Amino acid sequence: MRIATWNVNSVSARLPRLSAWLESARPDVVCLQELKCSAEAFPAEEISALGYESLVNGDGRWNGVAVLSRVGLSDTVLGLPEGPLFDGGDESRAAAATCGGVRVWSVYVPNGREVGHPHYAYKLEWLEALRRTAQKEAPGPMPYAILGDYNIAPTDDDVYDRSAFEGSTHVTEPERAALKALRDVGLTDVLPRPLKYDHPFTYWDYRQLCFPKNRGMRIDLVYGNAPFSAAVRDAYVDREERKGKGASDHAPVVVDLEL
């Protein structure tokens, strides 16, 4: 089984590239983030024409996640159980489904904006709610994984230059501690291989030639339980999708499993 996660930065703007990629990579299951559209506006027909069912959690202008599957889509959940609100709103940041015998979550962890900003506290609360959910769900024999845009670089090796992130979100100790707490419920970071250069970065800012200069970050992660991790045969970052006109600022992370 091939399973992938990709922050598409608007599913509407990315539809041509997403469609072409689904046809060429032929993943069985895809977790999408940053749909930037409502559930009603999601291009389910175009996706369906390629053989995929869609589970969509979308609230409009920002956020939004989906699970696409061509191996079944059942026991669906929309939203993070007992997740925090931000500014009184319930943002669309999580969706879960069982696809072909694998339980998956597609998550878009809050950005945090600035250290000390209310969104940063919300980010940490959101991660704690995710940890509580994973603590209940990860144990057991079924392969289980939380895939998505975590908006955290787990280690200093996961950013192109640690000094460029002094005082920034995404690299702080509390964020990394929240990730470790999540792993401690029994999840392993499935490290993808890069197709070029030394670090499997998954995100490069659109500005200042960051992609050509490989000024990237690894913030799109796959956290799998023991049965999931044991089934991994390969994992890689498809940097080809970051190239050219009409690219997202994130590349897909692709995981091949032998179940």
Next chain:
DNA sequence: ATGCCTTAACGTTTAAGA
């Protein structure tokens, strides 16, 4: 071999992204 930011929205700019 990659190209100097992109997206959606009550738009003539703003907020958000990370």
